Amino acid sequence: MSTATADHHGPARGLMRWVTTTNHKDIGSLYLLFALIMFLIGGAMAMVIRAELFQPGLQLVDPQFFNSMTTVHALLMIFGAVMPAFTGLANWLIPMQIGAPDMALPRLNNFSFWLLPFAFTMLLSTFFMNGGGPASGWTLYPPLSLQMDAGFPFMIFAIHLAGISSIMGSINVIVTILNMRAPGMTLMKMPLFVWTWLITAYLLIATMPVLAGAVTMLLTDKFAGTSFFSAAGGGDPVMYQHIFWFFGHPEVYILILPAFGIVSAILPTFARKPLFGYSSMVYATASIAFLSFIVWAHHMFTVGMPVVGELFFMYATMMIAVPTGVKVFNWISTMWRGSMTFETPMLFAVGFIIMFTIGGFSGLMLSIAPADFQYHDTYFVVAHFHYVLVTGAIYSIMAAVYYWLPKWTGHMYDERLGKLHFWISTISVNVLFFPQHFLGLAGMPRRIPDYSVQFADWNMISSLGGFVFGLSQLMFVWIIFKAIRGGRKATDQVWEGAQGLEWTLSSPPPYHSFNQPPTVR
Amino acid sequence: MSASSRWYQLLLALFSLNAGTAVADYALNMTQGVTRTSQAVYDLHMIIFWICVAIGIVVFGVMIYAMFRHRKSRGVKAAQFHESTTMELVWTLIPIIILVSMAIPATRVLLAMEDTSDADMTIKVTGIQWKWKYDYVDTEAEGLSVVSSLHPDHNEARQLGADADLTVFGDTYLLDVDNPLVVPTGKKIRFLLTAADVIHSWWVPDLGWKKDAIPGFINESWTIIDQPGVYRGQCAELCGRDHAFMPVVVVAKEPAEYAAWVAEQKQAAVDIANSADRVWTKAELMAKGEAVYQTNCAACHQPNGQGLPPVFPALAGSAMATAEDPAAHIDIVLNGKAGSAMTAYRDILNDVDLAAVITYERNAWGNQASIVQPADIKATR
Ligand code: HEC
Ligand code: HEM
Ligand SMILES: [Cu+2]
Ligand SMILES: [Cu+2]
Numbered sequence: 001m002s003t004a005t006a007d008h009h010g011p012a013r014g015l016m017r018w019v020t021t022t023n024h025k026d027i028g029s030l031y032l033l034f035a036l037i038m039f040l041i042g043g044a045m046a047m048v049i050r051a052e053l054f055q056p057g058l059q060l061v062d063p064q065f066f067n068s069m070t071t072v073h074a075l076l077m078i079f080g081a082v083m084p085a086f087t088g089l090a091n092w093l094i095p096m097q098i099g100a101p102d103m104a105l106p107r108l109n110n111f112s113f114w115l116l117p118f119a120f121t122m123l124l125s126t127f128f129m130n131g132g133g134p135a136s137g138w139t140l141y142p143p144l145s146l147q148m149d150a151g152f153p154f155m156i157f158a159i160h161l162a163g164i165s166s167i168m169g170s171i172n173v174i175v176t177i178l179n180m181r182a183p184g185m186t187l188m189k190m191p192l193f194v195w196t197w198l199i200t201a202y203l204l205i206a207t208m209p210v211l212a213g214a215v216t217m218l219l220t221d222k223f224a225g226t227s228f229f230s231a232a233g234g235g236d237p238v239m240y241q242h243i244f245w246f247f248g249h250p251e252v253y254i255l256i257l258p259a260f261g262i263v264s265a266i267l268p269t270f271a272r273k274p275l276f277g278y279s280s281m282v283y284a285t286a287s288i289a290f291l292s293f294i295v296w297a298h299h300m301f302t303v304g305m306p307v308v309g310e311l312f313f314m315y316a317t318m319m320i321a322v323p324t325g326v327k328v329f330n331w332i333s334t335m336w337r338g339s340m341t342f343e344t345p346m347l348f349a350v351g352f353i354i355m356f357t358i359g360g361f362s363g364l365m366l367s368i369a370p371a372d373f374q375y376h377d378t379y380f381v382v383a384h385f386h387y388v389l390v391t392g393a394i395y396s397i398m399a400a401v402y403y404w405l406p407k408w409t410g411h412m413y414d415e416r417l418g419k420l421h422f423w424i425s426t427i428s429v430n431v432l433f434f435p436q437h438f439l440g441l442a443g444m445p446r447r448i449p450d451y452s453v454q455f456a457d458w459n460m461i462s463s464l465g466g467f468v469f470g471l472s473q474l475m476f477v478w479i480i481f482k483a484i485r486g487g488r489k490a491t492d493q494v495w496e497g498a499q500g501l502e503w504t505l506s507s508p509p510p511y512h513s514f515n516q517p518p519t520v521r
Numbered sequence: 522m523s524a525s526s527r528w529y530q531l532l533l534a535l536f537s538l539n540a541g542t543a544v545a546d547y548a549l550n551m552t553q554g555v556t557r558t559s560q561a562v563y564d565l566h567m568i569i570f571w572i573c574v575a576i577g578i579v580v581f582g583v584m585i586y587a588m589f590r591h592r593k594s595r596g597v598k599a600a601q602f603h604e605s606t607t608m609e610l611v612w613t614l615i616p617i618i619i620l621v622s623m624a625i626p627a628t629r630v631l632l633a634m635e636d637t638s639d640a641d642m643t644i645k646v647t648g649i650q651w652k653w654k655y656d657y658v659d660t661e662a663e664g665l666s667v668v669s670s671l672h673p674d675h676n677e678a679r680q681l682g683a684d685a686d687l688t689v690f691g692d693t694y695l696l697d698v699d700n701p702l703v704v705p706t707g708k709k710i711r712f713l714l715t716a717a718d719v720i721h722s723w724w725v726p727d728l729g730w731k732k733d734a735i736p737g738f739i740n741e742s743w744t745i746i747d748q749p750g751v752y753r754g755q756c757a758e759l760c761g762r763d764h765a766f767m768p769v770v771v772v773a774k775e776p777a778e779y780a781a782w783v784a785e786q787k788q789a790a791v792d793i794a795n796s797a798d799r800v801w802t803k804a805e806l807m808a809k810g811e812a813v814y815q816t817n818c819a820a821c822h823q824p825n826g827q828g829l830p831p832v833f834p835a836l837a838g839s840a841m842a843t844a845e846d847p848a849a850h851i852d853i854v855l856n857g858k859a860g861s862a863m864t865a866y867r868d869i870l871n872d873v874d875l876a877a878v879i880t881y882e883r884n885a886w887g888n889q890a891s892i893v894q895p896a897d898i899k900a901t902r
Contacts, residue, residue, distance in 0.1 A: 056694060059683045064762040064829075130831045137759045143736060144719040144761055147862055149832055231737020232859070237720060238735060272593070274603040302722060302757075303733045304714075304740035307635040311628060318620045322613060328580065329612040335587045339599035342588075350588070354581060361573035368623070370630040371566045373730035374551055377722060377757040442548030443726045445757045448765035450679055453687055453694045454548060 011511060019114075022106030023511060024091045025408075027113050031088025032401075034116055036477065038080030039394075041124075043470050045073040050432075050466035053459050058450050066449035067135035072123070074138035078255065079162045080120050082389070085397045086258040087112075087169045090197050092408065094173065096502035097191045099182025099520065101512045104175040112168035119161035126151025137447060139248070140215065142229040142240050146222050153223070156215045163208040170201035170208075182501070184520035188279065191500055193261030195282050199289045200257045203250045206293075211247040214240060238303050245296035253292040255389060257285060259356075259396030260327055263349045265500070266403050267331055270346035271338025272497035277330040284323035284330075291320045301372045310369050317367035321360065328357055343495070344418030348399030351426050352392060359387030362437065377447075380440025386433045391426075398425075398476065405480065406494045410508040411487035417479050424472040431465030552726045555748050555773075559729025561630045569623060576619075634730065637741045640711035644702070648714075648721025648734035648756065649864055651763035651820060655702045658713070662783045665790070668869055670816045671766045672697040679766065680824075696753040699816060701770035705779035706749050714740040718864050722758035725769055731757045746773040761862070763820050797872040797895035803880065806892055810881025813874045818882075821862065826886035833862070837886035847893050850879055851901050872898040 011017050011026065021027060048069050052060045061069070091109065095102055103109050127133040131149020134140070148155070177198050181190070190198075217228040217240070227233020229240045260281075268275045275281065297305060297313040305313075331353055340346070362384040366372050375381060406412050435458040440446075444455045451459065490507040501518055502509070553563045591597050645656040652670040657663055670676075675695055678685045687694045704710055714723055716734040724731030731754075732742045746752070754769040774782060815824060822828045826837035836842045841850050854875060857865035866875060872895040879898075883890040 056687055057682065057685045058679055062762075063765065064832075067759065067762065067764070135761075141720060141759075144759065146860075147719070147761065231735075236738075238738065271591075272599040273601065276603050277605075277609055278603070280609045302731055303735065304738070307632065310631060310635070314627065314631070315624060318624060321620065322616050325616050326609065326613060329608075332580065332584050332587070333605075333608065334603075335584065336591065337587070337597070337600040337602075338591050339593040339597045340588065340591055341593045350584075353584070357577070357580065361577060364573060365566065365569050368565055368569055368627045370562050370627055370634055370730075371569065373634070373732075374562055374566070374726065376731060377724075438549045441551045443552070443754065445724070445755060445765075447759045450695060450765050452692065452696050453690065454692045 020110070022102075022110050024095050024103045024106070024109065024513070025509070025511070027103075027109050028088045028091030028093075029408075030113050031084045031091060031116075034113070035081045035085035035088060035397075036480075038076050038084070038120065040473070040477075042073050042076035042081055043473060045069045045076070046466065047470050049073065050463040050470075052449050053451070054463040055460065056451055056453050056456050061449070063449045064132060064135055067137075067447065068127070068133035070447050071134045071137055072127075075123065075134070075159075076120070077389070078138065078251070079159075080116070082255050082393045082397070083162075083166060084116060086197075086200070086255075087166075089193075089258065089262070089397070089400055089404075090169075090173055093404065093502060094176055094194055094197065095180070095513045096505060096509060097194050097500060098177065098180060098185055099501050099514045099518045100176065100180035101515050103172050104180055105172045108168050109172055112165045112172070115161045115165040119158045119165065122154050122161070123158035126154050129154070139241075139244060140218065141244075142218060142221065142237050145218060153219060156219045159215050160212055163212050166204050167208050170204040173197055173201040174205075182514065182517040182520050188282070189520060191261070192264035192275065192278070192281055192285075193258065196257040196261030196264075196285055199285050200254050203254050203257070203289055203292070207247040207250045207254070210243060211251075214243040214247065217243075238300070241300050241303060242297065245299045246293070248299065249296040250289075250292045252385075252388070253288060255393045256356075257289070259352065259393050260285060262396045262400045262403075263331060263352055266345050266349040266399055267334045268499065269403075269495050269497040270343065270349075271335050271340050273334060273338040274499075275330070276333035276336075277326075280326060281330055284326045287323045288320060291316065291323070295320055298367055298369075298372070301369045302376050314367060314369040318364070321364050321367070324360055328353060328360070341496075343402075344413075344415060344422055345399045345403035347419065347422040348395050348402065351422065352395040352399060355387055355391030355395070355426075355430075359384055359389075359392055362387065375440060377445055378440035379436040379444045379446055382446050383433050383436035383440060386436070390433070391429055401476075401480065403495075404502075405483050406490035407502060407505075407507050407509065409484050409487075410490055410506075411483045411485075412490050412494075413479050413483035413487065417475060417482075421472060421475045421479060424475070425469060428465045428468035428472060432462055432469050433465070435459075435462045435465075554727040554729045555746055555750065555752065556728055556744055558630075558634055558744065559727060561633070562729045565627055565630055568626065572619060572623065634742075637711050637743045639709060640743060641708040642705075643711045643713060644704070645713045645715070646723050646734060648716035648718075648723065648760065648767075649869060650718050650761050650862060651756075651767040652817070652869075653698075653702075653721075653723070653756075653767065653769060654717075654869055661780070662786075665783065665786050667700045667702060667786075669698045669700050669702060669770070671695065671768060672699055673816060676766070676816070693753065695766060696755065696768045696770070698768055698770045701751070701772045703772045703774060703779065703782050704746065705776045706746050706773045707776065709743060709745050712742045712744070714742065717869075718862065719760045720758050721756045721760045721767070723754075723769060724757040725752050725754035725771055727752040727754070728771070733758055746771075749773050749775055749778075766820075793871055793873055797899060800894060800896075801873075801876065803884070803892050806877045806880040807884060809873065810877035810879070811885070813870065813878040814881050814885075817866070817870065818878065826882070826888075836882050837888060839888075842882050843888050843890045845891065847879065847883065847891060847897070848901075850883065851875075851893065851898065854879055855898070855901060867902065872896075872902075 129150040134155045136145035220226040221228055227235040229235050229237045264275055295317045298317040366375055402418055439455055439458050444451055492507055493503045551563055551566050553560055642660045643658040645658055647654040655667045657665040714732050714734040716736045721734040722731050723734055728744045732740050752771045756767040821833040822836050828835035855867045857863050875898045876893045876895040880892040
């Protein structure tokens with residue numbers, strides 16, 4: 001069924017279309033393109049890191065530059081790649097999934113996107129300033145972060161801009177979801193991607209101002225003579241860490257909740273079976289979001305908290321594994337006795353479940369405070385968060401792109417290449433990150449450009465995996481490019497088992513998604 | 522384990538293109554360490570690890586079974602069930618039970634680790650960009666102070682880039698220092714950790730923990746080492762450019778040997794104090810100064826005195842280092858410069874070292890200015 005949406009006005013022409021657009025699909029595409037560019041730049045930085053770590057000894061870069069590589073790599077990947085990619089997906093999909101013509105606040109939407117290129121250009125420009133780019137880790141712990149030279153205020157301002165962009169994007173998501181649903185689309189009928197984004201948007205609005213406050217205090221500590229984080233002036237450097245992680249832990253869930261929504265959309269399609277435990281999925285998402293606010297200090301077990309505090313944060317962190325487990329069990333029950341096929345989106349979704357769960361296991365290990373005294377700040381933590389972020393968040397984004405690309409472009413992507421991309425990525429990403437568990441356990445700290453000789457072998461293997469993984473992402477770019485240019489025509493439903501409003505629209509969908517609200521049974 | 526480790530070795534053989542850096546043993550797991558604490562931590566690690574493995578086998582097993590059996594290509598027709606409150610309860614409650622049973626031993630170990638009471642001796646650990654300083658606070662070693670930096674040979678090797686031959690260092694590349702921390706075996710040692718500039722983290726895997734060293738705050742931790750030996754670790758918290766180059770080396774000695782070491786160190790301290798009272802020749806000061814400079818200052822101001830402007834100023838040709846009156850020069854080295862990476866060296870270096878390094882800076886790399894005597898430093902303090 002294709003809805004009667006006459007295109008009463010189409011897109012403007014030329015470059016100005018993209019600058020002035022208020023259309024949710026155009027803005028969604030802009031976000032996704034931006035995220036892809038940031039992913040490639042951040043990925044290039046990761047290649048520098050892995051090249052330096054290929055062998056012990058300092059071969060390629062200065063340690064200070066190495067530190068700014070790890071710092072900016074993380075900032076780009078988190079704030080420039082994963083978050084904008086999810087926002088891009090939200091823009092494309094939420095109106096189509098709830099039966100709305102567009103996002104509720106289209107001009108705000110344009111503004112929140114266009115802040116980003118400026119923010120990240122400014123961040124990258126610090127490399128050309130006195131003293132170079134930020135090199136204190138993405139966590140920007142003072143006093144170290146205050147030793148940054150001329151680029152410091154520019155970096156802070158870039159974070160502010162990215163934060164404002166996220167907050168505005170989130171307001172738009174919430175207003176759209178709460179006001180623009182088609183008649184009959186009750187909250188408990190919404191697709192899980194919409195649900196997870198609704199909750200993510202609240203997390204963003206609650207935590208981004210906290211980050212903004214923390215980095216503003218850094219700014220005044222450096223330039224206005226305040227001593228929020230300087231013990232010499234009566235302040236407390238650990239306070240920064242509390243504030244940062246009060247933002248930072250919910251942030252890691254901001255990076256994964258939409259992924260849960262994506263996987264919950266893809267599995268039922270390719271298992272040809274409804275999602276198992278829809279309502280428990282919603283409740284699990286909500287309880288993860290709640291718990292994410294009371295576990296922040298598990299990033300700080302070694303700062304010397306009172307033992308009662310350490311116990312509290314240990315127990316709370318262990319608790320968060322419960323709703324996370326519920327999600328995994330529900331997904332597997334969805335697959336159970338389905339009629340499965342394994343097209344590329346399904347491969348990425350299945351890969352997500354397995355490898356995200358591995359990251360969850362190492363998370364559970366890290367939550368044991370006494371053991372974390374050994375794991376903390378080692379490559380074990382690096383392995384943990386790359387399993388949840390690369391094979392978690394990024395895999396879900398790739399799954400989503402393969403899943404909805406035919407809908408967006410009207411063309412099927414090259415299935416053979418897509419599968420090849422999955423297999424090369426999955427093998428190489430495990431060669432890249434699995435040995436990092438061993439390195440961390442054997443005693444290799446994170447954020448170091450040179451290391452002792454007994455870590456040489458696993459580092460070399462890890463680097464080789466890294467180079468293959470990095471290069472294989474160029475395939476991804478090529479596959480997308482090819483599908484935009486042409487390819488087999490996609491049907492409206494695209495996938496045999498696909499359910500939901502977006503699949504009732506034509507492929508590609510009309511410029512304004514639903515001009516007449518569809519009826520939801 | 523042995524089958525899988527053989528498999529790993531095969532993989533390694535395939536990947537180890539560079540035989541020069543390949544070392545025979547591949548550490549795959551956390552060390553059991555040499556203290557009761559590190560053993561307890563290792564045990565916790567292994568319990569939670571095997572719990573994860575067990576859950577993983579069940580979960581992935583079911584999943585993989587489904588992926589092979591419940592395929593469209595096998596003609597399976599999809600079932601349509603999509604809810605079961607019983608199942609939801611089961612997979613909420615079972616994990617909770619597992620977690621509680623894990624939390625109990627974890628709590629016990631944590632409480633023991635945080636109990637620093639009844640220590641036999643106390644050592645203050647100060648993290649400084651990029652070295653460690655150890656002050657013996659009590660017992661017969663009271664007043665002893667050790668500054669511990671990356672061993673000069675390693676420091677030199679790491680600057681050589683691709684030309685360095687690291688094999689000569691065996692497994693200790695970057696894990697060796699000039700002056701290790703020496704402690705007695707069998708004694709409960711309480712550590713007080715702090716920092717002079719930025720946050721560092723003091724970590725020796727064999728002791729089973731790391732603890733942050735935070736400027737302006739004092740953290741506590743403890744250990745009892747039973748076996749004599751050399752235990753190595755390094756700073757674990759990013760602390761700037763040379764974070765990778767501030768190792769920790771703890772040498773545990775039998776009490777008698779330890780007592781001898783303390784006596785020797787005390788004598789050396791007395792000798793230094795005495796030598797500070799005599800007048801030093803320029804040649805003596807320059808020779809000592811160069812050594813002090815290379816271990817303490819070269820990381821920022823560079824071995825050739827050119828610094829890394831604008832972050833680290835050049836000393837070659839600097840107005841301060843060539844001024845006739847050394848007062849300002851002495852002041853910045855003694856007291857550091859607030860809000861910059863230049864730390865105060867008054868508690869890190871003794872009078873002789875300070876006089877020597879300042880003299881060196883004033884007369885190396887083409888600089889020409891007056892020399893500074895240990896007595897001048899003593900007077901300025
Ligand atoms: C962690 C990096 C670092 C180390 C190590 C370091 N310095 Fe400095 N030093 C600095 C910085 C940064 C400045 C500039 C301070 C300012 O003026 O803001 C500086 C300034 C100085 C100056 C003043 C230079 C001028 O012309 O104004 C002298 C002299 C000096 N350092 C001597 C030393 C000596 C002697 C040592 C070793 C005992 C040393 N520094 C170790 C970072 C360092
Ligand atoms: C089962 C759920 C999880 C648990 C119990 C858990 C636990 C932890 C703990 C205790 C740490 C601190 C380790 C240390 O620094 O010593 C940590 C670090 C981290 N986790 Fe998780 N985690 C979980 C899931 C996730 C998810 C879903 C994400 C994001 C998608 C994530 C991202 C991260 C990141 C980025 C860090 C490192 C931050 C940094 O220090 O730079 N984790 N996790
Ligand atoms: Cu966290
Ligand atoms: Cu450090």
